Amino acid sequence: MRGRPLVSPAARAARAVLLYPRGSVLRAVVFDVDFTLARPGPDLGPAGYRALGFRHGLSLDPERYAEARAAAFAEVKRHPELDHDDEIWVLFTERIIEGMGGVGDTYAAAVEMERRWTQSERFELYDDALPTLAALAAHGIKIGLLSNSARDLGEFVAHHGLAADALLTSASHGKTKPHRTIFHAILELLAVAPGEALMVGDTLDEDVEGARAVGMSAVLLDREGRYPWLSDRLESLHGLPALLALG
Ligand SMILES: [Mg+2]
Numbered sequence: 001m002r003g004r005p006l007v008s009p010a011a012r013a014a015r016a017v018l019l020y021p022r023g024s025v026l027r028a029v030v031f032d033v034d035f036t037l038a039r040p041g042p043d044l045g046p047a048g049y050r051a052l053g054f055r056h057g058l059s060l061d062p063e064r065y066a067e068a069r070a071a072a073f074a075e076v077k078r079h080p081e082l083d084h085d086d087e088i089w090v091l092f093t094e095r096i097i098e099g100m101g102g103v104g105d106t107y108a109a110a111v112e113m114e115r116r117w118t119q120s121e122r123f124e125l126y127d128d129a130l131p132t133l134a135a136l137a138a139h140g141i142k143i144g145l146l147s148n149s150a151r152d153l154g155e156f157v158a159h160h161g162l163a164a165d166a167l168l169t170s171a172s173h174g175k176t177k178p179h180r181t182i183f184h185a186i187l188e189l190l191a192v193a194p195g196e197a198l199m200v201g202d203t204l205d206e207d208v209e210g211a212r213a214v215g216m217s218a219v220l221l222d223r224e225g226r227y228p229w230l231s232d233r234l235e236s237l238h239g240l241p242a243l244l245a246l247g
Pocket of ligand 1: 201203
């Protein structure tokens with residue numbers, strides 16, 4: 001299959017978007033999943049915590065969710081060797097529950113909430129996900145999904161009507177993004193070289209820097225506009241075909 005130039009001369013001149021070897025062709029785009037293609041639904045948000053907590057005898061205040069989540073992010077560190085470790089996410093979730101006022105069997109509630117993150121029906125696709133993947137596929141570009149999660153991505157793509165050529169999670173691979181082996185593994189599944197692939201994801205360290213460290217190109221999907229000073233970013237996937245000069 002022939003690839004296409006990643007950035008047309010016009011696009012390159014208009015915006016120095018991608019650091020990409022001259023003459024390289026794009027053969028695959030690898031997407032992160034959470035907050036890139038899909039957002040967690042209400043069961044995974046403040047109201048979901050409250051309802052779940054109630055069944056565990058915990059009184060959780062939805063108003064405190066955002067602050068509790070930010071505090072949990074600051075406190076819970078990722079695995080030092082970047083191993084996939086479900087217990088880290090249970091601990092993270094337990095900290096949120098405690099931050100929302102939970103006192104009691106917060107662990108059991110956290111385990112149940114964490115299990116929800118493996119369930120495809122708890123997620124909603126962003127409006128731009130399906131048309132963007134379809135546009136890339138129409139140009140013969142392979143699609144990979146690469147997620148730091150324990151979700152069954154085969155079931156996830158079937159549930160949401162997505163089409164992809166390769167799927168990989170940290171749970172099945174063993175290491176999480178930004179570990180280099182997980183990027184090499186998805187590239188191997190796609191049968192493309194690093195220089196032929198673009199990573200699209202919502203986190204700078206895991207998605208963008210991790211991909212670039214193995215020689216892939218990468219674009220940050222900045223849906224919330226948190227990084228306006230960065231040039232190589234998109235605020236919506238709708239801009240991806242044009243960025244890749246696919247017309
Ligand atoms: Mg993400």
